[in-house]
Amino acid sequence: MGKRMMVVAETKDGKLRQVSLEALHAAYTLKEEGDEIIAVLPGHGLDAPARELAGHVEGRVITLDHPDLKTYSAEAYYLAFSRLLDEDQPDLVLLGHTAVGRDLAPQLAARLDAGQISDVTALEITDEGALFTRPLFAGKAFEKKRLTGSRGVVTLRPNNLPPAGPVASPAEIVPAGDTVSGTPLQTVIRDIVRKTTGKVDLTEAKVVVSGGRGVKSADGFKPLEELAEVLQGAVGASRGACDAGYCDYALQIGQTGKVVTPELYIACGISGAIQHLAGMSQSRIIIAINKDPEAPIFKIADYGIVGDLFEVVPLLTREFKQTLSRQ
């Protein structure tokens, strides 16, 4: 009998996340003759995203639909998944390395008594079995790891694997029984302040426009936001900008903060401290805009502009707008 692989999918603002299709792609890459793939979608009001997911799955889509699962709660999600794990006994569970995946994966690994490989950026099948590449020190080094036990959990960094393509015949959607209502929950979500609705998530963004101390104030981020909007990207920041109080720590990119690997990274007024470079130097194209021609960021940038970001960034916004409108 083959392996049973479980892909845990996610929604954001009611839509299926791209990283879930990337996790599904990883499952197809690892799939051997006789293996089975189950995609699980937790949340509430899942009709549309479940249908979208089913269009990419050869096998089964299980929905865990419950009001208590609308917003991620460590306890409610664990409760919902533990029965599923006990019934389905997956050999391998794959998740996105997102806020949800990062918290749910170790819980599932503990339940399954499984090894876990986190934040995987590439995978390959070799004579030694499946090898997973992941960063150490936020990307200052990399390692290849494999699972040695009978069961494993793997989380995949957004934006690093291609998404799974559509399948000829969509999977059957099977709602799982209600495993949440029977147990009173200890943790209660009292309040949610959505600051990111409609915005592109930083770790999933194809374009990141990032500001450093050179941005000088919270208002200084405005031109960066305008550029990001034109490119449908997200705004990030260096530790310097966060420490100076120009922006929220949620935007920080670096060894402390988030690691991003977009198609295009535009560093504005960022000098390029080693701890920042760790968080962004795996981006495909890097552009640096800085007043100081000696700034270390220029040493790793594909294109550099020595100049005042407040002058250059609006010009770039205008130029991108024109070019995109001509396409």
Next chain:
Amino acid sequence: MDLYVILKQTFDTEEKITIEGGEIREDGVKHIINPYDEYAVEEAIRLKERHGGTVTAVSVGPERAAEALRTALAMGADEAVLISDDGIRTDESGVAALLAAYFRDRRFDFILGGYFSVDNGAGQVAVRLARLLGIPHVSAIVKLDVSGDRAVAVRDAEGDSETVELPLPALFTAQQGLNEPRYPSLPGIMKAKKKPFQRLEPGDLGVSAADLAPKTERTLLFAPPKRQAGRMLEGTPNEQAVELVSLLKTEAKFM
């Protein structure tokens, strides 16, 4: 209140990484408390200052990790415990198992840790520990309050804020922005030398080498591909902007 912090010693984030003979070079490297764990230490001390109690800092690591624990004592923790992993091959599941064995028969109200470590970055140990102990947890907190036997935490969920209420005992992991960790004071450093410091071996906790057997294994360690400096654009700001967008399209195949 019985407050515990689980912490890891890591390389300073300003350190470069050098690979030698398939291992990461440690010679001459400056070590620090993992920055996320440092927020946890600070938060535990603040909870003690507001509500009374004791703070115990616990680390699983090699002998050098004693220095990170001493820093925690100098900041204001009351006791330290170093569970030695010298000469043991294990991974996150094993570290969580060691900590679970330490906490199993112990009374505690809070366990605080970091959201992830800046070295390995796997973010597994604290959450696994909560599950092994069967206690509720909240990850990536940016605010923490206590009232009676309940805690209210605000967590960061990819930029959104969620306020969560839960009963104690519970485990929390610290996100950036939770607090501003204090520097150890000179009297703090002097006092730290007299504070209780316990050293434990896995055997003392009834944990065998078999219990710690790793479930994952590294097959290769390598440096990332080096990036070359690219092209500096010339001309007026307007000319630079026009050229850059054009190069992105034609040369870099973006858009």
